[in-house]
Amino acid sequence: MQLPVYLDYAATTPVDPLVADAMAKCLTLDGQFGNPASRSHLYGWQAEELVENARRDVADLINCDPREIVWTSGATEADNLAIKGVAGFHATKGRHIISSRVEHKAVLDSCHFLEQKGFEITYLTPEADGSIAPARVAEAIRDDTILVTLMHVNNETGSVNDLAAIGAITREHNVLLHVDAAQSAGKLPIDLAELPVDLMSLSAHKVYGPKGVGALFVRRDPRVELTAQIHGGGHERGMRSGTLPTHQLVGMGQAFRLARAQMSEEYQRLLVLREQLLAGLAGVSGWQLHGQSGGGVPGIVNLGFAGVDGESLLLALRQIAVSSGSACMSATLEPSYVLKAMGVDEDMAQSALRISFGRFSTRQDIDTALENLIRTLQHLRQPARAQA
Template identity: 50%
Template structure:
């Protein structure tokens, strides 16, 4: 990224001189990297400030563009607030939103999805992998249902890019939200994949100005961030298979001793989940005290970073059927590329010791 802050400081939209050409070439390279990662074409990649903006552009953009066709949208109770909140906003404009429940393992019921579809349904939005419990939804099956009913399928793949295989063609995905910082790229840059054919998806722009990004998202492109996004995804894809094996081993190594604790629950499907995600709830333990007791040696959370300032229990965990008390007594572990087996042993010992101490109290 560094040369694009200094040596190559051109605007990628200024294509009448060398400085602009250099920046434009760098942006094109990242479009190609992202397109290859999801089996799309570079022209179908629209840059945004992150997955939140991409979700808003997808959901609001479809709702405005297809308003005359219908005003019904289907989503899921465990979605990120960047999907649920735009849907709530659309309700104030007269749209009808169906929020599907999930099963105890966090997966949606495909029969319930099909039953929820109506003649006026224009969009289905189901995230690829959950940000709290790591559950991976059956994208190919969802895409098949949507296309059989001529409905646009959007997926928030912020947590999935670079971690699991993604293919917009075989999964029949029409819109896909991406972000860089979930694969160690810079914060503040993301993208939206927008299908151009079979079918060609129309979007109403939510940000107007210079007509950048095929008129869908105006604003000068942030070249250094875009370059960092591309490089991060490139590295993640190159190491995906071996890193997933390593992370799965570390996750299982952490879960094995924790699973023996009395009153512990694994949140989400045991295997159909992101390799580095482990989310647990513990009966009879105060959640705040648990986090406080662990923060001296690790950085863990009880839910999404985007809602960590709220005092409400995780909507994802309550959607699994947990009581508010059990939802509060939960921890989300995110195991990453820099973690070691030795750290896992240390964390397991500290977690067990803290939980037993709190249970005695």
């Protein structure tokens, strides 16, 4: 059976072969399989060295101190640790948090949890292009605000938030800023020596690394204090207990090292593929682009199509693997809450496709996608009599 062309890189990326090779060397007796916390013998020392090298590779991509990287099981756990950790530690200072209506469910559900604990959350409405205006953040800050939590790049539309401007506002008001950077790390330059961001969530499997591992950047100066959410052996300076999975961390480190080396070239190559995709739809009527037309991440393109049923469209696109939005929401037939918050017409939102491509995508993949998409749209838009 011929597999469809994979164009769902925003959901997950295939592991780079160089990453898989590095991970394999940490699994068996003839490799570095030891527990990094075992400091009484060579096996543990070797594993600890690999873990710290990986921590440095992650830190280098976002230009921060390796001691500011806390390992987690993924960006979801990092989001939970950042949001609940700040809320727990700073509850006596204030119980107001600012987020937005287009955040990832890991952020929104953490905020909903805190609402049940007596915290008040302000959910900002995005601009029509999916971004959060810094002015809206400034307007929402109160004396009891302790945290602003906003994503860098939206996982459904690729829209980018202005972290420098938002961070300048939060610093001015002595409010912490947490950023979910799962979709931006390795795709856009991030310099935490310059950006006024206090906490940043990272994921490996969005950057050609393994699933099940991520990290949280926790700034040391000015120092950010958190309440731990997982307790045990006091690993990661007490912020996240649990035996460190050496192979996973090595994989994330290698993935971030490769991303750092290839980011500029890869950005330009994806920009070409994006332009090819949009140019190929120039002769098709009744479609619109959701998000920033020129300033978003090039590898994520969200398109709405008039006159077609979204579920039928997805089912008919058998030659390409795409999605209707966030992978964590793929089981629901409801229109994307992100697009609805952006003010997209419900019918157009219901028919939306997220086409996302990456390191292993080719111009032929885009040609295949265009051919399949255009043919499917023509078929679905035919009057019922013509289809019978």
